[in-house]
Amino acid sequence: MSVNTQPRRADPAPPERRPRAPRLTWSRFDVKAAPYLLISPYFLLFAVFGLFPLVFTLWVSLRDYGLAGGEATYTGLDNYAALLADADFWNAVVNTIGIFALATVPQLVLALLLANALNKRLRGRLLLRLGVLVPLVTSVVAVAVVFTQLYGRDYGLVNWLLDLLGLDRHIDWQSTRWSSWTAIATMVDWRWTGYNAIIYLAAMQTIPRQLYEAAAIDGASGRRQFWSITLPMIRPTVLFTVFVSTIGGLTLFAEPVMFAGNRMDGGTTGQFQTIAMYIVEQGFRNFDYGYAAAAAWLLFVLILLGVGLNYTLARRIGGSR
Amino acid sequence: MTAITSPAAAERDRRDPFRATPLTRIGLGVTLVLSIFPIYWMIIIASRTNSDAVDVPPPLLPGGNLGENVRRVLATEDAHFLAGLLNSLVVTSTVTVSVVVISTFAGFAFARLRFRGRKLLLGSILLTMMVPLQQMGVVPLYQLMVDLGWVGSLKAVILPYLLNGFGVFMMTQYTEQAVPEELVEAARVDGASTLRVWWNVILPAVRPGMAVLALQTFMLNWNEFMWPLIVLTPENPTVQVSISFLTAAHSTDYVLIFTGTALSVLPLVVVFLAFGRQIVGGLMEGAVKA
Numbered sequence: 001m002s003v004n005t006q007p008r009r010a011d012p013a014p015p016e017r018r019p020r021a022p023r024l025t026w027s028r029f030d031v032k033a034a035p036y037l038l039i040s041p042y043f044l045l046f047a048v049f050g051l052f053p054l055v056f057t058l059w060v061s062l063r064d065y066g067l068a069g070g071e072a073t074y075t076g077l078d079n080y081a082a083l084l085a086d087a088d089f090w091n092a093v094v095n096t097i098g099i100f101a102l103a104t105v106p107q108l109v110l111a112l113l114l115a116n117a118l119n120k121r122l123r124g125r126l127l128l129r130l131g132v133l134v135p136l137v138t139s140v141v142a143v144a145v146v147f148t149q150l151y152g153r154d155y156g157l158v159n160w161l162l163d164l165l166g167l168d169r170h171i172d173w174q175s176t177r178w179s180s181w182t183a184i185a186t187m188v189d190w191r192w193t194g195y196n197a198i199i200y201l202a203a204m205q206t207i208p209r210q211l212y213e214a215a216a217i218d219g220a221s222g223r224r225q226f227w228s229i230t231l232p233m234i235r236p237t238v239l240f241t242v243f244v245s246t247i248g249g250l251t252l253f254a255e256p257v258m259f260a261g262n263r264m265d266g267g268t269t270g271q272f273q274t275i276a277m278y279i280v281e282q283g284f285r286n287f288d289y290g291y292a293a294a295a296a297w298l299l300f301v302l303i304l305l306g307v308g309l310n311y312t313l314a315r316r317i318g319g320s321r
Numbered sequence: 322m323t324a325i326t327s328p329a330a331a332e333r334d335r336r337d338p339f340r341a342t343p344l345t346r347i348g349l350g351v352t353l354v355l356s357i358f359p360i361y362w363m364i365i366i367a368s369r370t371n372s373d374a375v376d377v378p379p380p381l382l383p384g385g386n387l388g389e390n391v392r393r394v395l396a397t398e399d400a401h402f403l404a405g406l407l408n409s410l411v412v413t414s415t416v417t418v419s420v421v422v423i424s425t426f427a428g429f430a431f432a433r434l435r436f437r438g439r440k441l442l443l444g445s446i447l448l449t450m451m452v453p454l455q456q457m458g459v460v461p462l463y464q465l466m467v468d469l470g471w472v473g474s475l476k477a478v479i480l481p482y483l484l485n486g487f488g489v490f491m492m493t494q495y496t497e498q499a500v501p502e503e504l505v506e507a508a509r510v511d512g513a514s515t516l517r518v519w520w521n522v523i524l525p526a527v528r529p530g531m532a533v534l535a536l537q538t539f540m541l542n543w544n545e546f547m548w549p550l551i552v553l554t555p556e557n558p559t560v561q562v563s564i565s566f567l568t569a570a571h572s573t574d575y576v577l578i579f580t581g582t583a584l585s586v587l588p589l590v591v592v593f594l595a596f597g598r599q600i601v602g603g604l605m606e607g608a609v610k611a
Contacts, residue, residue, distance in 0.1 A: 034515035035436035053458030120341035
């Protein structure tokens with residue numbers, strides 16, 4: 001440490017105090033109030049179309065409440081207790097989780113691989129990127145109409161292809177648990193894999209090129225680069241897609257409904273009835289809205305559990321590298 | 322990991338980490354075929370007759386019946402197909418524009434402005450995204466629409482869908498990623514008001530994100546089925562509801578159903594081509610910057 005022999009520089013003169021302009025007041029108000037103004041449209045909408053229905057649903061779930069507008073008698077937690085003892089409800093829970101797992105895991109893994117491939121230097125990549133997004137263009141109803149036909153027992157293209165490959169050709173896809181789950185999972189995957197890939201791709205493109213170049217100079221293989229650079233860098237995006245597909249998967253409705261020919265029962269023995277279908281069946285077919293509302297709240301609890309679990313898992317996977 | 326890789330491969334990777342291997346190309350080719358085939362097949366069936374539709378092996382080339390099938394769909398009285406198409410167009414465009422504006426505003430505030438309760442409010446949005454409003458809110462919302470006298474009106478379909486937590490969350494993330502904090506601070510030092518910062522700094526930077534959100538909102542709302550079915554009248558449906566009437570009344574007429582479905586997808590294809598280029602362009606632009 002050396003002694004500073006230099007003459008100390010004089011402190012700069014305090015800045016001249018400017019007369020307080022009205023503009024300053026406005027900008028102070030602007031800084032304070034503008035954030036709230038900017039977010040207020042969302043929260044106004046939320047109050048009316050989000051919070052109100054939720055509170056109302058909670059109120060209904062504690063009552064014996066029919067849609068016809070009859071008397072709503074307070075029954076406490078009776079609806080919840082009955083649900084937890086209801087084998088049909090648990091059947092729907094098992095189906096929902098089963099289809100969700102069968103659909104989501106391959107979907108996100110495939111999307112990661114697809115995004116990594118699309119991130120390479122390729123000819124006609126605009127076309128490729130548009131191409132993988134094409135399934136998103138079809139409506140859920142359209143996907144279900146087409147895939148139900150593809151999975152037809154007698155004239156379906158899938159059975160015909162299986163026959164060509166020398167496999168059992170007359171699978172009745174709707175009749176058993178595993179086959180109906182598979183059919184529905186492929187509908188979900190077909191529609192959403194490309195979308196997730198594009199989301200991952202967008203995140204991958206924000207990773208600085210130099211990281212890869214440095215890694216390559218250090219001798220890291222392509223696979224190693226994927227695990228050590230790409231995956232950790234896009235982790236927030238992966239977490240986000242896990243979060244979204246968990247919610248989507250646990251509220252699955254349109255595909256199984258259309259697969260069941262526009263019915264809510266999910267096949268002859270309810271082999272692919274999801275919780276969302278069960279709720280609509282209870283509320284709008286049996287007109288027991290209190291029961292349906294209680295099921296809706298249990299679904300919410302399940303979603304919270306699912307999101308929490310997946311979040312922990314996905315964080316561990318991305319963070320270990 | 323490095324030990325497994327051959328020296329030659331490592332050498333290639335060193336030269337160009339973004340090289341596409343033959344396996345990559347094959348994989349992408351297969352994916353592309355699988356992505357497009359079901360839609361292609363839908364159009365094939367829409368151009369054929371009912372006896373063709375149950376042929377084994379199934380037809381893979383277009384027939385000459387498309388015009389006739391389209392006429393049949395439009396002439397199906399109980400489906401109100403044209404009205405459905407127009408209504409879907411009005412509803413979906415209105416919702417898309419509004420959601421993008423609302424989300425860009427809120428995303429800006431959450432990502433780049435400091436205010437009390439910011440974390441709590443953003444957290445509450447994340448929490449509400451976990452709520453299956455579709456399943457949980459149907460009857461309360463229906464009663465609300467009855468009280469407002471909006472049953473049968475497009476307002477009843479438009480307004481609830483303006484609530485889009487995903488959009489706010491997405492634009493928050495996107496703004497954080499695309500707009501450096503220093504840029505906002507610099508604009509502030511120059512004396513720019515919040516609205517000016519939004520217009521001059523935020524908007525240009527988040528445009529690709531807005532395009533993605535717009536596309537997605539359009540798709541999602543075009544596809545909405547359950548709520549429009551409940552709250553609209555059969556004479557004034559959206560296009561998905563039209564298809565369901567077509568399906569319900571003519572369940573064995575595959576060609577009719579497939580043609581209706583193909584028609585309902587057509588406007589999406591048009592919008593997709595318009596927006597899709599913009600999205601991919603935005604992504605490429607990001608790549609150049611990085």
